[in-house]
Amino acid sequence: MSQDFDVMPGNKAVAHGVRLARTEVVPAYPITPQTTIIEYLADFVANGKLDAEYIHTDGEHSCMGAAVGASMTGARTFTATCSEGLAYMHEVVAQATNYRTPLVMAVTNRTLGWYWALGPDYSDVQPELNLGWLVSFVESNQECLDTVLQLYKIAEDRRVLLPAMMNLDGFYLSYSHERVYLPDQDMVDDWLPRYDAPYPLDPTVNNKVPTSILGAPHHTTYRRIHEEVLEDAKQVIKEVDQSYKETFGRGYGGLIEEYRCEDTESLLVTAGSMTTATRRAVDRLRDEGEKIGLVKVRFLRPFPWEEFRQLSQRVHAIGVVDRMIQHGTGGGMIFNDLRAALCNIEGRCPVINFITGLGGEDVPIDDLYVMGKKVVKTAKTGKIEKEVEFVEHPAAKPEKPIEVETDNPIYPSGAGCAGCGSSIIIRHIMDILGDNTIVVNPPSCSVVNYTPVARNPWLLANFAAGGAYASGVYRGLKARGKADKVYVTGYAGDGGTVDIGLQSLSGAAERNESIMWVCYDNEAYMNTGIQRSGSTPIYSNTTSTPAGTEWSGKPTRRKNMALVMAAHRIPYIATASIAYIPDLRKKIKRAAEITRNGEGMAFIHVHQPCTTGWYYPPEMTVTMGRLAVQTGAWPVLEIDQGKLTLNVKPKELKPIKEYLDPQKRFRHVKDDQALRLESMLLNDWNGLLEMEKFDKLPWY
């Protein structure tokens, strides 16, 4: 059973699992640390290694919607997300169970909401646990690949037909390289045949329609049946793991994996990547003669309560190491389930709980050793000294802050790239608006790089709610009589404006809130590593639209956001460029005037060349901005009370090649594609010249 191996990060192991499963539809939306999964998959599809429909969705809510829709047709479907993205999906995650869609989702765990940490804990998956999905956790990169294949086989089994989630710890697995064996494609094809949906959403082969709405009297019965299906799934999980082991040589114990449990008197219980360090702690305690073992929870849903009931009869104490607290219950995520599972049986052993590793903090062997010691002691004495313990490492006191005197609205040491265009925009906005300004910033590279060094209040908004946050801040101030004394401005990237942020922004525009919204458009999701957005230009090579044998960069044109906003009839709309600073400053002043007077919303869309994402030398940021305007790739205009004016009018548009050539993201673009783009831009330009002739756009 020789298998090829490679050394790869966990995210790549996931992608290989998806490829080997011959997955047919992949809806995707980027979020750290999930991003490289969807990048590897895009690369597979772009180069003909995976024959799948790849859907570049506009947000996680849409992403899971696309996944459920695709899975209902009978197509094998995969998606991935984590943290805020998973929370944003939540509603559709619940719907996936009703429709019995056996899709697989990888969750690269990352802290949810709590001060926006990037590291893994299980706060993101916790709200999803009880929706009726199969929920698994993995320990290693190899287990990532193997579990993707296992999950399809389990989920698609006619006894199950449920969606399945695989949790892999962000960073510890997602970005860490390990040896991974790659099963042979033919063997996988034999073991995991195509998904044969019993009732596909396809009128050509199936005349049954999905149940969308069910009367209340049926709910209790259907929930009972769903619960029975989840219980029955346990047998399928065990069978599939066994069959996988017989076929590919690797098994993980089914629902739980036991380690050194043969004659044990006490147990540590873990999940995820920290299990490996726990093995070492158990080894150390065993070397010292202590009778302790380890149980790794592979499937938290369905919960292996029978297994734990049996274990609790064999041992004298159980210690659960939890990477999540269930607030208000006093206990951790796995601990609470385990405690509940044992509460009605005779002869159960004491169970204690350690809460640790939150926010992605490492759980070192030394800590796990101490936890193990405490479980051993509990087993020996039969007494619980502390039922739930937080294992904390208080941070060292920060050094005395350095005093900096500056008139600049951004203090030194911002973490932006050399040649960052966004910092130029921020400086001019803040210079004009002054200190009585509140910036609302949905997630973006600028929020990461400049929030810590901004002088004025800089409010991090949720990605899909930027427009609403700004509206709320404005209305709150208005209610307190401060509407004309404080500027409220959104500052968002292209993703937070034209994709996931669009609904919230559109709502604010339709209500005509007197706020400003500045979109700094670097034409991709730069903060997560250059994935395409709805504002990425056609042909652009991004990490989710790579140029390959099958793809030539992004296949579609960008949204025309100025006209989208104009359709809302807001009083002021402008596009601007960092290469035309006097024009940009004039527009910020006009926007400030309009919002201060309570006339309504002002939207400024600033083109921001990005050295890192467009692959040009950092000193060329302003040059790239100028070339975009002079070639017609970025027309600079304003729509003031419905009157459209082109503010920069080259006598003749320059050839687009002058703009494309210095940027490596367009390196693959062929001459005929460049000509096609040039003619599209000329067409747009002529259209704008026509619109300029109106006294007002007709719908104003």
Next chain:
Amino acid sequence: MVDEIRLHGMGGQGVVACGELIAIAASYDDKFCRAFPMYGSARRGAPVLAFAQIGEESEATRSMIYYPEYLLVLDPLMPEQMDITQGLKDKGVVIWNTHKTPDETKEIFKKDLGTVGVVDATAVAVEIIGRPIPNTVMLGAFAKTTGLLKMESIFKAIDKRFPPRLAEPNKKAAQAGYDRAVVKKY
């Protein structure tokens, strides 16, 4: 114990790839291996940090690295410009891309080093590969200084990671790194 290695360098010197090559080579020795780059946004012009772990499968952990025993320094200037020895174990091992001697290196690092391996890896890379990318030369020096990896495993790792056109000169570079590294124990 799992052997823990921290790699320092600048963008363009192949630091991250070097960590991966260590992990790939270790995997051919049938060892547990793990490599990971420093987490955070990949800002241009910043120093690059990567980590690698090698050990027996039965000793694997998936923890962070706080106290490395080995420093693999791909940049010739960095050790004199900043302190890169944080957390380095006493009697730790330094492998540095420099034309300086082990004794001079020990002075510069201001630490109680157990073993020092030096090689002018950039010059060797230019001579053999034709480009100033020192990472594969440093792998050879690492193998000689530490004995943690077999050269044949390093060659296999290079074959795996590089297209044939680049693999051959890089294997030669690794061998030269092994041959020309000056190692001194203290």
